[in-house]
Amino acid sequence: MTRPTQREIKAMAEVAGVPVSADVAARIADSLGPAFxxxxxxxxxxxxxxxxxxxxVVQGADRTxxxxx
Amino acid sequence: xxxxxxxxxxxxxxxxxxxxxLSSREATQSCLDRIGRWQPRLNAFxxxxxxxxxxxxxxxxAALAKGQHGGALHGVPLAHKDMYYETGKVVTCxxxxxxxxxxxxxxxxxxxxxxxxTIRLGSLQMAEFAYGPTGHNAHYGPVHNPWAFDHIxxxxxxxxxxxVAARLTFAALGSxxxxxxxxxxxxxxxxxxxxxxxxxxxxxxxxxxxxxxxxGPLARSAEDCALLLGxxxxxxxxDPTAVAxxxxxxxxxxxxxxKGLTIGVPAAFYVDDLDPEVARVLDEAIAxxxxxxxxxxxxxxxxxxxxxxxxxxxxxxxxxxxHKRWMIERPQDYGPQVLMRLQNGLAVPAISYLEAxxxxxxxxxxxxxxxSGIDAVIAPVAPVxxxxxxxxxxxxxPDAEAVIQRLTRFTRPINYLGLPSLAIPSGFTRxxxxxxxxxxxASFDEATLLRIGAAFQRATDxxxxxxxxx
Numbered sequence: 001m002t003r004p005t006q007r008e009i010k011a012m013a014e015v016a017g018v019p020v021s022a023d024v025a026a027r028i029a030d031s032l033g034p035a036f037x038x039x040x041x042x043x044x045x046x047x048x049x050x051x052x053x054x055x056x057v058v059q060g061a062d063r064t065x066x067x068x069x
Numbered sequence: 070x071x072x073x074x075x076x077x078x079x080x081x082x083x084x085x086x087x088x089x090x091l092s093s094r095e096a097t098q099s100c101l102d103r104i105g106r107w108q109p110r111l112n113a114f115x116x117x118x119x120x121x122x123x124x125x126x127x128x129x130x131a132a133l134a135k136g137q138h139g140g141a142l143h144g145v146p147l148a149h150k151d152m153y154y155e156t157g158k159v160v161t162c163x164x165x166x167x168x169x170x171x172x173x174x175x176x177x178x179x180x181x182x183x184x185x186x187t188i189r190l191g192s193l194q195m196a197e198f199a200y201g202p203t204g205h206n207a208h209y210g211p212v213h214n215p216w217a218f219d220h221i222x223x224x225x226x227x228x229x230x231x232x233v234a235a236r237l238t239f240a241a242l243g244s245x246x247x248x249x250x251x252x253x254x255x256x257x258x259x260x261x262x263x264x265x266x267x268x269x270x271x272x273x274x275x276x277x278x279x280x281x282x283x284x285g286p287l288a289r290s291a292e293d294c295a296l297l298l299g300x301x302x303x304x305x306x307x308d309p310t311a312v313a314x315x316x317x318x319x320x321x322x323x324x325x326x327x328k329g330l331t332i333g334v335p336a337a338f339y340v341d342d343l344d345p346e347v348a349r350v351l352d353e354a355i356a357x358x359x360x361x362x363x364x365x366x367x368x369x370x371x372x373x374x375x376x377x378x379x380x381x382x383x384x385x386x387x388x389x390x391x392h393k394r395w396m397i398e399r400p401q402d403y404g405p406q407v408l409m410r411l412q413n414g415l416a417v418p419a420i421s422y423l424e425a426x427x428x429x430x431x432x433x434x435x436x437x438x439x440x441s442g443i444d445a446v447i448a449p450v451a452p453v454x455x456x457x458x459x460x461x462x463x464x465x466x467p468d469a470e471a472v473i474q475r476l477t478r479f480t481r482p483i484n485y486l487g488l489p490s491l492a493i494p495s496g497f498t499r500x501x502x503x504x505x506x507x508x509x510x511a512s513f514d515e516a517t518l519l520r521i522g523a524a525f526q527r528a529t530d531x532x533x534x535x536x537x538x539x
Contacts, residue, residue: 009416016415018389018396027409028416031470032385036421038378042428043421052423054430058437059267059487062512063314 003029003036074099076535079145079239079293086144089133093126093144093188096239100146100190104237106538111213113231115151115161117191122146125188141300143186149242150229151192152199152275153179162275163195163225165208165402166395176273177305178242178284185300190238193228197407199244199277200388201225202252202477203461207404211458214257215536216502220455223252229287230257234503236535240288240297244274246281247384248450248480251507254287254492255450258503260522260532261287262294265513266487267312269298270305278387280426281380281484290532291491291522295319298515314513322516323523328362330444330521332508338373339448339479347449350496350504354525355447361524368443371435376482379425379432381474383485386422389414405465413470433486437511444517446509449479450492454502483509491518494531503531 004012010025020028074082074096085091101119108114129144152162154172161167175183194212196204204212204227212227214220215235222231226243230253233241243250245263254261262285269284276282286297299320304313334340334355343351359365389396392411400408440446452475461476463469474481483490488509495506510518526532 004416004418012418013412013415016389016393018393018412018415020412020415024409024412025416027465027467028413030467031409031413032381032416034471034474035378035381035385035417038374039382039421039425041372042375042379043424046424046427046431050427050431052426052429054427055433055487056430058430058433059265059512062437062514063312 003033005029073103073236075103075236077239078289080296082239083142083145086133087138093129093146094123096144097122097126097146097188097190100237103235104190107215107235107237110218111215111231111235112210113194113212113228113235113237114148115192115194115209115228116159118189122188122190129186129188139186141185141296142182145187145239146190147182147187147240148190148193148232148238149179150195150226150244152195152244153242154273155179160192160275163197163199163206163209166399174273177270177307178274178301181301182297193232193241195228196225197404198392199225199246199249199275200407200410202248202473204253205406205458205462207406213458214455216258217455217500219457219459220502221256221458221461223256223455225249226253226287230254230259230261233257233259233287233289234536240286240293243285243287245283245285245484246277247380247484248477250285250287251450251480251490251492251505252477255505256455256503258494258505258531258534259287260290260294260494261285261492262298262515262518263483263490264298264515265489267310268489268513268515269301270308270311272305272307276391278384280383280387290526291493291519292320292323292526294491295323295519295523312513317516319516319519323519325520326362327358327521327524330517331364331366331442332358332521333366333368333440333443333446335446335448336367336369338370342452343449344453346454346498347452347504351447351449351506354495354506357525357528358447358521361528363521366443368440368446370439370446371432373482376432376485377478379428380481380485382417382422382425385410385414386417387414406463406469409465409469429485433512436486440511444510445521448507448509450505450507451476451479454498454504479507488512489515489518491522493522493525496531
């Protein structure tokens with residue numbers, strides 16, 4: 001995934017109902033750039049049947065393990 | 070200092086009051102005396118409620134005289150981060166926007182501590198809306214580190230870290246969404262427990278990120294954190310994310326030796342680019358654990374930068390969503406840095422946010438696999454000891470976010486995984502600034518972290534050292 005450009009960020013903020021200036025959009029692009037780069041290896045690779053609730057399921061495995069001890 | 074009641078640990082003062090060796094008034098007055106001396110230099114308190122605290126202390130003493138013991142913390146005065154709602158009290162959340170906000174409910178965590186008998190000293194400073202890791206606050210000024218007044222406390226639980234370190238309160242609630250308990254614990258030389266997501270109810274606590282927020286204590290020892298966690302943990306009908314599992318006896322767990330436990334040392338990331346003094350303290354802490362009978366092994370963790378990036382997406386979007394109305398109606402009432410960081414959340418596409426949320430389960434599973442057979446992982450809380458207030462006063466400068474991300478790079482991955490982490494004082498720099506380490510455990514296994522932390526504190530005295538008022 002590539003980081004959003006200044007122009008894209010300005011459009012996204014307007015759609016969100018919180019418009020920002022071009023300067024702020026440029027600053028946001030710089031701030032978030034490393035996060036998009038850090039997540040690039042994950043983005044677009046997740047399997048179809050994966051829900052956010054999987055997190056609670058994996059957490060529950062630790063609870064089960066502790067209860068068994 | 071050592072003869073002052075305020076110098077006692079939470080556990081000790083609670084026992085002293087219960088056994089009538091010390092009155093609640095004496096304990097409360099001792100804290101208030103120290104607050105009077107230190108507050109002008111620290112700016113740790115948002116509000117000091119001396120008269121009400123002394124009246125409550127007298128009531129606690131009177132009840133005890135009639136044989137009415139109110140709970141495990143009967144008559145113990147405490148103050149907490151100013152984001153825990155208490156009915157009828159102003160709760161500023163460190164903000165201008167909520168300067169006059171009066172809570173209509175009492176948070177579950179506070180209710181449970183009150184039920185145990187605590188009384189209120191006042192409220193503690195914090196980063197605006199808990200969104201800042203340094204302790205700066207554009208509206209109320211920075212909190213100063215009691216070990217060196219020109220240095221930061223860390224945040225966002227800045228007042229909690231400073232007040233516990235300076236012995237102004239026996240303990241304090243903080244909150245940890247990206248490192249906000251562990252950072253001030255590290256920078257101020259106190260013990261801080263970031264709990265597992267779901268371990269302590271968040272009902273009535275100011276939200277920042279519903280997926281990442283956790284409630285936890287800052288105190289003088291792992292034993293004190295164990296006492297507080299045992300009182301607060303458990304299910305809550307007002308917070309469906311709080312799990313209903315039985316609450317372990319954390320105090321008993323903290324008494325156990327650690328011989329035979331295995332502690333993992335990360336092979337990379339957490340040991341990269343450390344300040345030499347932080348690296349030295351880490352090595353010394355590992356040696357102490359080894360001497361206490363723990364087995365030390367190297368552990369290869371999954372890519373922590375990916376976890377950190379995912380955490381940034383989740384936090385940015387959820388914070389922006391909570392604040393959207395005020396971002397539209399009152400943008401001028403935010404501090405520049407907080408508004409800047411909230412605006413970041415506008416630029417993360419929904420698909421990226423949801424991918425970060427969907428990946429959380431596999432990421433936690435990968436972490437579990439990597440630490441199989443390991444009871445806890447030891448890592449630095451931050452790569453450096455406390456910077457100065459001046460050098461970390463970044464406002465909304467273009468490089469502010471990058472500096473914040475570097476400072477919190479060792480805490481954010483743990484928040485994304487929802488894991489518990491105990492920050493413990495582990496040494497000092499040559500300049501006398503505290504350095505802490507974090508022990509990272511399995512989900513809902515705070516007991517093992519408290520066991521390891523308490524064993525470390527039986528073998529060392531870093532947690533017992535207090536700053537002197539200069």
